Amino acid sequence: MPENPENEGLWESHASELKRLREEVDTLLEAARWESGEAISLNEVEINLEDWLQSALPRWKIILGPDAVLTRVGPPLKCHAIVDLRILNLITDNLIDNARKFSKNTPHITLKTEIASSKIRWQKQKWKLQVCDQGWGFTPEDGQKIFKRFYRSKNLAPHSIAGNGLGLHLAASAAKALKMHLSGESEGPGRGATFTLEGYTYAPLQPEQNIRDSHSQKKTGTHLSVSSPR
């Protein structure tokens, strides 16, 4: 146990650096696994996206720190999706962590949700979750590169911001594996950044629809699929 406040501060900074290094090693290991072309086994479950988002909020608040301001905009994501929870959390935790890191001072983060009013094939709707910050942002040239492995923008944010340039690369490949799409944009240097994760809802077939579709299946010989059209 530390005997005086000076030692206590030292312990705390050691603990937080250790935590950061552990997270970095985890990211590197995860990236290596994905990069090795090893078949990714997904543990897919059906979730209510709004329930998931609500359960993730306390964790995101911890990642952002006690002073951060987190605002929610847009309708509740009252829809179901098929996801691997660990991977979905990996993607979104990465976006939240970046929003914190690349904020200039106290993070002011807005979470925007959107759900398309029109349905596409198989009763599916498009949903969006955006993480918007008011931080350093990036140039249009960097916008092309930030999803590349090990790429870190050189000209804006202070070099002291720790990282390895793998988070977004990993998050984008993870999104692809979940048949989602991840993109990022910035209005320019110093004007913040917005990262958008989008996907399709899962609409279980209604019993009468099952019967109707099994008739049409017999006629056409096609197979029903519940996977995303992407």
Ligand SMILES: Nc1ncnc2c1ncn2[C@@H]1O[C@H](COP(=O)(O)OP(=O)(O)O)[C@@H](O)[C@H]1O
């Ligand atoms: N919210 C953001 N605002 C500004 N730049 C960002 C943001 N998120 C990512 N970037 C840029 O993209 C780069 C790659 O991000 P990432 O792969 O997560 O790596 P890391 O966080 O280790 O730097 C970052 O180094 C930074 O230059």
Ligand SMILES: [Mg+2]
């Ligand atoms: Mg990162």
